[in-house]
Amino acid sequence: MPKMTMIEALRDAMDVKLAQDPKVLVFGEDVGYFGGVFRCTAGLQAKHGEERVFDTPINESAIVGMAVGMAAQGMRPCVEVQFADYVYPAYDQITQEAARLRHRSNEVFTCPLVVRMPTGGGIFGGQTHSQSPEALFTHVAGLKVVIPSTPYDAKGLLIAAIEDPDPVVFLEPKRLYNGPFYGDHSGKSVGWAQHPAGEVPEGHYTVDIGKADIRRAGSDVTILAYGTMVYVAEAAVEQSGIDAEIIDLRSLLPLDLETIKASVEKTGRCVVVHEATRTSGFGGELIAEVQEACFWHLKSPLQRVTGWDAPYPHATEWDYFPGPDRVARALKKTMED
Amino acid sequence: MTQKPKLTFPQPPARPDEAPDFSSIDIPPAGALDVPPLDLQASDSRDYANGMIRVLNDEGDAVGPWADYIADLDPDALLQGLRDMLTMRAVDQRLLNAQRQGKTSFYLLCTGEEAIGCGFQRQLDQGDMNFPTYRQQSLLIAADYPLRDLMGQIYSNECDPLEGRQLPIMHSSRDYGFFSISGNLGTQYVQAVGWAMANALSNNGQIAAGWIGDGATASNDFHAALLSASVYRPPVILNIVNNQWAISTYTGVATGGSRTYASRARGYGIPALRVDGNDYLAVAAVSKWAVERARAGHGPVAIEWFTYRVAAHSTSDDPSAYRPKDEASAWPLGDPVERLKAHLIQIGLWSEERHVQAQAEILDHVTTVQKDVESYGTFVNPKPTSPSTIFKGVYAEMPDHLRRQRQEMGF
Ligand SMILES: Cc1ncc(C[n+]2csc(CCOP(=O)(O)OP(=O)(O)O)c2C)c(N)n1
Ligand SMILES: [Mg+2]
Numbered sequence: 002m003p004k005m006t007m008i009e010a011l012r013d014a015m016d017v018k019l020a021q022d023p024k025v026l027v028f029g030e031d032v033g034y035f036g037g038v039f040r041c042t043a044g045l046q047a048k049h050g051e052e053r054v055f056d057t058p059i060n061e062s063a064i065v066g067m068a069v070g071m072a073a074q075g076m077r078p079c080v081e082v083q084f085a086d087y088v089y090p091a092y093d094q095i096t097q098e099a100a101r102l103r104h105r106s107n108e109v110f111t112c113p114l115v116v117r118m119p120t121g122g123g124i125f126g127g128q129t130h131s132q133s134p135e136a137l138f139t140h141v142a143g144l145k146v147v148i149p150s151t152p153y154d155a156k157g158l159l160i161a162a163i164e165d166p167d168p169v170v171f172l173e174p175k176r177l178y179n180g181p182f183y184g185d186h187s188g189k190s191v192g193w194a195q196h197p198a199g200e201v202p203e204g205h206y207t208v209d210i211g212k213a214d215i216r217r218a219g220s221d222v223t224i225l226a227y228g229t230m231v232y233v234a235e236a237a238v239e240q241s242g243i244d245a246e247i248i249d250l251r252s253l254l255p256l257d258l259e260t261i262k263a264s265v266e267k268t269g270r271c272v273v274v275h276e277a278t279r280t281s282g283f284g285g286e287l288i289a290e291v292q293e294a295c296f297w298h299l300k301s302p303l304q305r306v307t308g309w310d311a312p313y314p315h316a317t318e319w320d321y322f323p324g325p326d327r328v329a330r331a332l333k334k335t336m337e338d
Numbered sequence: 339m340t341q342k343p344k345l346t347f348p349q350p351p352a353r354p355d356e357a358p359d360f361s362s363i364d365i366p367p368a369g370a371l372d373v374p375p376l377d378l379q380a381s382d383s384r385d386y387a388n389g390m391i392r393v394l395n396d397e398g399d400a401v402g403p404w405a406d407y408i409a410d411l412d413p414d415a416l417l418q419g420l421r422d423m424l425t426m427r428a429v430d431q432r433l434l435n436a437q438r439q440g441k442t443s444f445y446l447l448c449t450g451e452e453a454i455g456c457g458f459q460r461q462l463d464q465g466d467m468n469f470p471t472y473r474q475q476s477l478l479i480a481a482d483y484p485l486r487d488l489m490g491q492i493y494s495n496e497c498d499p500l501e502g503r504q505l506p507i508m509h510s511s512r513d514y515g516f517f518s519i520s521g522n523l524g525t526q527y528v529q530a531v532g533w534a535m536a537n538a539l540s541n542n543g544q545i546a547a548g549w550i551g552d553g554a555t556a557s558n559d560f561h562a563a564l565l566s567a568s569v570y571r572p573p574v575i576l577n578i579v580n581n582q583w584a585i586s587t588y589t590g591v592a593t594g595g596s597r598t599y600a601s602r603a604r605g606y607g608i609p610a611l612r613v614d615g616n617d618y619l620a621v622a623a624v625s626k627w628a629v630e631r632a633r634a635g636h637g638p639v640a641i642e643w644f645t646y647r648v649a650a651h652s653t654s655d656d657p658s659a660y661r662p663k664d665e666a667s668a669w670p671l672g673d674p675v676e677r678l679k680a681h682l683i684q685i686g687l688w689s690e691e692r693h694v695q696a697q698a699e700i701l702d703h704v705t706t707v708q709k710d711v712e713s714y715g716t717f718v719n720p721k722p723t724s725p726s727t728i729f730k731g732v733y734a735e736m737p738d739h740l741r742r743q744r745q746e747m748g749f
Contacts, residue, residue: 030585034353035586035587035660038655060557060558062558086522125444126505128505309728315494316722
C-alpha cells in the first residue's frame with residue numbers, strides 16, 4: 002500500500018473525487034496554480050483544469066458564499082480556507098446559510114459542500130495561525146464537523162465529506178500534516194512513512210462520518226481526544242503507565258456516543274482533551290454527554306485538559322499547548338479521585 | 339450571434355518557465371499629471387485614478403507640477419529619505435538572515451516597497467495613526483521607532499514591547515503611530531475610518547491612514563471602509579499597496595474587471611490617485627498633498643501605490659513556484675533606492691562613494707543593535723519570557739477562571 006503524508010492523502014481524496022464526479026470543484030486562496038500554501042491541492046489544477054480547481058480573491062465570505070450557490074445548483078464544491086483563523090468572514094455563510102438551507106426550504110434547496118481548513122497550533126504561528134474553532138461550528142444545527150488524525154482517515158473522511166448531502170466543516174490538524182506529533186516539540190519528528198496509519202489505499206474508499214475510532218484499548222480510564230491531541234494522549238499514557246483507552250472521535254458532529262458510552266461504562270473514568278480554549282469548548286459538551294449517559298458507572302469526577310482561556314501566544318507556545326505532562330497529570334488525578 | 343456563458347480565470351502574464359512580461363502595464367511619463375486642488379472630488383479624479391503620478395524620470399530628474407509641489411523638500415529631507423530606505427533594507431536583510439539561522443520563527447521583507455512607507459511617514463505628524471499591514475515596517479523606520487524595540491519584537495525576547503505574544507513583524511506602537519497589526523487581512527482598513535471619525539468628533543487635528551495590499555482589497559472590510567469613509571467623510575487616507583502579488587495569486591484575481599484599484603474607490607465616491615510607488619519623490623509629494631487635504635477637512639482620499647513585491651511573500655514562501663525568477667528585475671518602475679540615489683547624484687547632493695560609505699555605516703549600526711538585542715535571547719539561544727504573560731492583558735482585570743488557570747500552570 003502506498004505511504005502518504007496527510008497532505009498527500011487529502012490531495013488524493015480530492016483527486017479521486019475530481020476524476021470521478023464532474024460536479025466536484027476545488028477552490029480557495031492560492032489553491033489553483035500554486036496548489037495551496039500547505040500544498041494540499043498541488044498539481045490538481047494542472048490535472049483537472051482551471052474550471053475545476055482555481056484561485057479565488059481573498060474573501061472567505063465569497064469563497065463559501067459562491068460554494069453555497071454552486072452546491073444548491075447541483076455542484077459539489079470542496080473549498081479551502083487558508084487557516085481556520087481566517088474563517089470568520091465566512092461564518093455568516095457557513096452558519097446562517099449553508100447550515101440551514103435544507104431546513105428552511107423544506108429540503109427543496111440543499112447544500113452539499115465541504116469547507117476545509119488547517120487548524121490547531123504547534124508551528125509558532127501566533128494567535129492568527131493556531132486557532133481551534135471547532136466549538137464555533139459544533140454549536141450550529143445543520144453542520145457536520147470532522148477532524149481526522151491520520152492520513153488514512155483524512156482521505157476516507159474527505160471523500161465521505163464530499164459525498165455527504167450536507168455541509169461539512171473539515172478541520173485539518175496542521176501539526177499532523179507531515180507526521181504524528183506527540184507533544185514533544187524538542188524531540189525529533191517522525192514522518193508518516195514511519196507510522197502504520199501513513200498507509201493509504203489508492204482509489205476510492207470512505208471512512209464513515211459519525212464513527213469514532215478506538216486508538217488504544219485500555220481498562221482504567223477513557224480518554225476522548227481528536228486531531229493532534231490523540232498523539233499527545235498516547236504520549237501521556239506511555240508517560241503515566243496508566244492503562245487508558247484512547248478514543249479518537251474523528252467526527253465531532255455527529256458524535257459517536259455509542260462508542261464513548263461503551264468505553265466509559267467499562268472504565269468508569271474519563272478525561273477529555275482538546276487544544277482549543279476551555280470555556281464553552283467542545284470538552285464541555287463531551288463531559289455533559291458522558292455525565293448524562295454514564296453517570297451511574299462513573300468512579301471519579303470527569304477531567305478536562307484544554308488550551309488556556311487566552312489568545313494563542315507566539316513565544317510561549319509550548320506553555321499554552323496542552324502537552325503530555327498536563328494530560329498525564331489529569332490521568333493520575335482521575336485514578337486517585 | 340449568441341455566445342455561451344463562460345467563466346474567466348485571470349492568469350498572470352508569465353509563469354516560472356516563461357520570460358517576464360510587463361508589456362500590458364502602461365507607464366505614463368513622469369510629470370504628466372498636475373496637482374489637483376485639495377478639495378478634489380471623486381468625479382474629477384478620473385485621470386489621477388487611471389493614470390500614474392510620477393516625478394522622477396528615467397534620467398533621474400524631478401519633473402512636472404508634483405516636483406514643484408515639493409520643491410521645498412530640502413537636501414536634508416531628501417538625504418533622510420535615502421537613509422530611511424537604506425536602513426529599511428539593512429534591517430530586512432539582517433532579520434531575514436536571523437530567520438535563516440533559526441534565531442526567529444518567521445520574517446517578511448518589504449523589498450521594493452521601501453519608498454512608500456518611508457516617504458509617507460515623513461509627511462505625518464506626531465499623533466497621526468497608521469493602520470498598517472504586516473508589510474509596512476518602513477513606516478516604523480521613518481518614524482524613528484527604536485531599532486531595539488523593532489528587533490526585540492522579531493526575537494520575542496525581553497526587548498519585545500509585546501512580550502512575545504505576536505508573530506514576528508506584527509508590531510504595535512501607539513507612540514509611533516503604528517496600530518497593532520492583526521493577522522486577519524482587511525480588518526484594519528475600516529478601523530482606520532473609525533479612528534479618523536473619532537479624531538473629527540474630538541476635533542484634535544489628527545488624521546488616520548489605512549493600509550491594505552492589492553490581494554486584501556477583495557475583503558469585505560475593504561469595501562466597508564470605502565463606503566463608511568464616503569458616508570461620513572472623516573480625515574482618513576486609504577492607501578492600497580498594489581505590489582502585483584498576493585502570495586501566489588496574481589493581482590488580476592483581485593482587480594477583476596476594474597481598471598485600477600484607485601478607480602474602485604472612485605466608485606464609492608472617494609477621490610483617488612494612482613502613484614508610482616517606486617519613486618520616493620512622487621510618494622513624498624502625493625503624501626504631503628493627501629495629508630494636507632485630510633487635515634483641511636476635505637474628507638477621505640484613496641491612493642493606489644503601484645509597486646512590485648521583490649521578495650518572497652514571507653520566509654514560508656518560495657515564489658519560484660509561481661512566477662518567473664527574474665520578474666523583479668524586469669519591473670518597469672525600477673528600484674526605489676537606486677532611483678532616488680541617481681536623482682541625488684544628478685543634483686550634486688550625493689555620490690557613489692558616499693553611497694557605499696552610508697550603506698556600510700547603516701549596516702554597521704543595524705548590526706550593532708541586532709547583536710545587543712540578540713544577547714537577550716533568540717530561538718537558538720532562548721531566554722523565554724515568562725509563560726504567565728499568557729494570562730496578562732486578556733482583560734483589564736483578571737477574572738477568577740483565569741486566575742485559577744494561571745495557578746494550574748504554576749504561577
Ligand atoms: C482573512 C485572511 N485570509 C487569508 C489570509 C492569509 N494571507 C496572508 S497574507 C495573504 C496575501 C495578501 O496579499 P496582499 O493583500 O496583496 O498583501 P502583500 O502580502 O502582497 O503585501 C493571505 C492570503 C489572512 N491573513 N487573512
Ligand atoms: Mg500584494
